Amino acid sequence: MDSTLALAAEGYAWLPDRWRTHTGPVVRTRLLGHPAVGLRGPEAVRFFYDDRHVARRAALPEPVMATLFGRGGVQSLDGEAHRERKALLMDVVSPPERVEALAEGFAAAWEEALPGWLGDGRIVLFDEAGVVLTLAVARWAGVPLAGHEARPLAADLLAMVDGFATAGPRHWRGRKARVEREAWLVELVEGVRSGEVETPRGSALERIATHRNADGEPLEPHVAAVEVLNVLRPTAAVAWYAAFAAHALHRWPRHRERLGEAAYAYAFADEVRRFYPFAPFVAGRAVTDLTWHGEPIPYGSLLLLDLYGQNHERALWGDPYIFRPDRFLGGGVDPRLLVPQGGGDPESGHRCPGESATRSLIAAVAARLAELSYAVPSQDLTIPLGRIPTRPRSGMVLSNLAR
Numbered sequence: 001m002d003s004t005l006a007l008a009a010e011g012y013a014w015l016p017d018r019w020r021t022h023t024g025p026v027v028r029t030r031l032l033g034h035p036a037v038g039l040r041g042p043e044a045v046r047f048f049y050d051d052r053h054v055a056r057r058a059a060l061p062e063p064v065m066a067t068l069f070g071r072g073g074v075q076s077l078d079g080e081a082h083r084e085r086k087a088l089l090m091d092v093v094s095p096p097e098r099v100e101a102l103a104e105g106f107a108a109a110w111e112e113a114l115p116g117w118l119g120d121g122r123i124v125l126f127d128e129a130g131v132v133l134t135l136a137v138a139r140w141a142g143v144p145l146a147g148h149e150a151r152p153l154a155a156d157l158l159a160m161v162d163g164f165a166t167a168g169p170r171h172w173r174g175r176k177a178r179v180e181r182e183a184w185l186v187e188l189v190e191g192v193r194s195g196e197v198e199t200p201r202g203s204a205l206e207r208i209a210t211h212r213n214a215d216g217e218p219l220e221p222h223v224a225a226v227e228v229l230n231v232l233r234p235t236a237a238v239a240w241y242a243a244f245a246a247h248a249l250h251r252w253p254r255h256r257e258r259l260g261e262a263a264y265a266y267a268f269a270d271e272v273r274r275f276y277p278f279a280p281f282v283a284g285r286a287v288t289d290l291t292w293h294g295e296p297i298p299y300g301s302l303l304l305l306d307l308y309g310q311n312h313e314r315a316l317w318g319d320p321y322i323f324r325p326d327r328f329l330g331g332g333v334d335p336r337l338l339v340p341q342g343g344g345d346p347e348s349g350h351r352c353p354g355e356s357a358t359r360s361l362i363a364a365v366a367a368r369l370a371e372l373s374y375a376v377p378s379q380d381l382t383i384p385l386g387r388i389p390t391r392p393r394s395g396m397v398l399s400n401l402a403r
């Protein structure tokens with residue numbers, strides 16, 4: 001039976017629930033009319049991210065391209081074309097000095113916003129964090145943006161993420177935001193190329209606008225716009241984790257005490273990424289007839305790597321439903337186990353190039369929240385697992401903020 005409707009109804013619980021009633025190395029289902037095979041665990045990560053097994057391009061549904069990813073970007077490439085484009089994005093996003101500069105820019109933008117939050121009013125942290133993150137990433141990426149333009153840009157970036165897995169008004173809002181913001185960025189890219197738009201040397205905008213492919217050709221302006229959005233959009237999306245960090249501090253306030261220690265703040269950030277739901281799974285297609293632990297996976301099958309399920313698998317984590325940052329203290333995290341932003345090697349595969357940036361930003365939000373005093377007024381804090389992406393329904397309302 002096709003499970004598309006079950007996925008829409010059950011969201012994050014859909015794939016993990018299939019495992020609950022099944023003991024083999026894979027779960028089998030049908031999605032969007034095709035046979036689909038679910039995998040999880042560190043060995044499955046290696047198997048899935050081997051491009052002799054799985055191609056990604058053929059598994060991207062149109063509604064996801066039209067909102068979350070755009071067309072022609074790094075997510076839709078395979079093989080050599082992917083490696084070449086990914087090298088550019090890794091270079092723009094992941095070097096430690098770039099991550100540090102982004103975290104510093106975030107701290108500055110937070111300090112600018114804070115006076116407006118203090119006092120006896122209230123804020124919705126999800127919305128405000130989105131604006132602060134957007135302002136920080138636009139400045140860092142060399143995208144010219146006046147202060148008052150940050151809020152509408154944040155709303156558009158968040159809409160592209162919020163609308164990818166639903167059919168209703170949220171989806172149409174995400175499509176519209178993408179069309180408009182791609183057009184805006186095409187103009188900026190062309191402006192940088194013609195010298196009419198100034199952007200610092202080495203900024204993400206400058207690097208992407210002036211990049212040349214292996215064949216010496218620049219990126220098409222539309223593709224360059226998609227790649228600039230690939231930097232702006234997911235950084236603004238750290239607003240989801242900001243809301244989750246505030247949720248965790250509200251439920252387990254004892255963690256506030258140790259967030260002044262950098263190592264603890266990073267462990268807290270990793271536990272937020274493990275514990276709370278964001279990306280449910282990543283999908284690809286078998287490029288040939290495959291066998292996984294004796295299970296045949298015919299050519300063309302849809303493969304689903306169960307990220308959310310793996311981050312909550314008892315055999316890997318012991319007590320997966322306990323929020324315990326300590327599990328990440330005193331030793332490196334095995335990147336094959338913790339997969340909220342994909343698995344495998346980010347240089348050669350599709351794993352997120354923004355993991356260091358995400359960890360730093362969550363750690364920064366958590367440490368700053370712990371320095372403030374505030375109340376969490378009565379509100380709907382439930383996190384519906386049937387909604388993708390989910391968050392506390394209220395967006396985390398904070399009131400009476402004081403330093």
Ligand code: HEM
Binds near residue numbers: 074089239350
């Ligand atoms: C909210 C925090 C974030 C989450 C939950 C997240 C999650 C993910 C996931 C699940 C993937 C797909 C992995 C795969 O297909 O195997 C991905 C890819 C990607 N992420 Fe992130 N990410 C986040 C933050 C960031 C940041 C801060 C950046 C850049 C500044 C970024 C840039 C990208 C790019 C460009 C890709 C595509 C990589 C490729 O296809 O090779 N992400 N991310």
